[in-house]
Amino acid sequence: MTVLLLAGTGEAKRIAWALTDTGINVIASLAGATRSPEPLPIPTRTGGFGGEDGFRAYLEDQNISAVLDATHPFADQITNRTARICAELGLPYAQLVRPPWIAETGDDWTIIDVPEDAAAYIPANAVVFLATGRQTLTQYANLEGRRVLCRLIDPPTAPFPFEGGEFVLGRPPFSPRSEAQLFKALGVTHIVVKNAGGDGGRAKLDAARALKIPVLLLKRPEMPSATPLSNVQEAVAWVMSLGTRQ
Template sequence: MRPTILILGGTTEAAELAKHLASLPLRVITSLAGRTRDPARLHGEVRSGGFGGAEGLARYIEAEGISIVVDATHPYAMRISPNAARAAELAGRPIIRLERPAWRKTEGDDWQEVTSLEEAVKAIPPGARVLLALGRQHIAVFAGRSDVHFVVRMIDPPEAPLDLTSHELVLARPGKAEDEEAFLKERRITHIVCRNSGGTASYAKLEAARKLKIPVILIARPPQNFANAVGDVKAVLAFIAAQAGLRTA
């Protein structure tokens, strides 16, 4: 029987991994939380929605005969990773964590690193024009800053109107560095608030900020402990090949 791989996904790395695994003699299931309205097509099988905590996930692992669990969820997804580690332990299956490396400050970056959204709120100076590059569930905490103009950029529209005194909403994906530069200039942005997501898709705004000397208030990743963590898809493929006894090129 083909080994079955469960990818806990919702990230570009998870999609990339599913694509690579599609050519191997494996059954591949990607699990999504089900929050994105129109998720991109993925290789292999896809399931959607929560499992009901670590115990629920352990039951799913048993029921589907999962051989290896890959936790490729987002660095800021706080609950699913500990649940996955516990579930794999309960079910007695190997687990590997795939986490894209965090961005590192480089010459010319003006970054203020904070550890929470609340700290980010306090770090904004009065009268600033801020690009809030955060998901819709992270905006409400900025409501008290009526002295600040927010440009809120997100991919999916918020379910309810944003509770910010002075703001504009831009529904768009991040662009290339030159597009980001134009965007920051056009809207006279003085500060950016974002998270240290890592990867290339949303790094362009930080390159543009460096060029325009715009300060960035960067919300650090939550600390998590992973017994078996790697930073790229290649390392996961090697782990799966070794565990499943596959020969790879």
């Protein structure tokens, strides 16, 4: 049995470690968004599959028995494609779905449906910390004129796509204290973030609460129907259960 683990998250890393000594052959796949990701303890491929036909061919060529999707909650294109092709091929497919963040006392959150909605809540003189990833920057082009800060793990290979923007380098993990120090140093007045859930990105929200910074929280995209797994333990148990289905 060979399981394909669609990785790129902290949960995927923990799943990979948990499955190393189980006797199950697991192959991880990384999209390649980060130039120097931390190595995983299992065989790992990096990069795209070459579209739907390429992904279908990979599953068949590698004799993949099942697919565990532990990608980012906003990787909806990858997830939708994977669910559809696994259904076509009759492969077991499960998705790790982090519980979304829920506002707590003291949070100043506004939920937005699409990136373009953020500008309506951010004044012209604002300093915006845009924590949605460099791939999304063009979707926030209507923030032009404001000071917009986007954090990257790797140095940028292209200039900011619109006037007023600049990149800030930083590699996780981050703590609420370090995030608060950064926001104060940069004079951040507003934060835009995807509702990714999980512990990894929570620090910026805790810092925003402490500093009373308004947050624009982007709603998650719709995902396909799949076997839902809410944590690493459930994901590992699902993989282990596959052996009883053979």
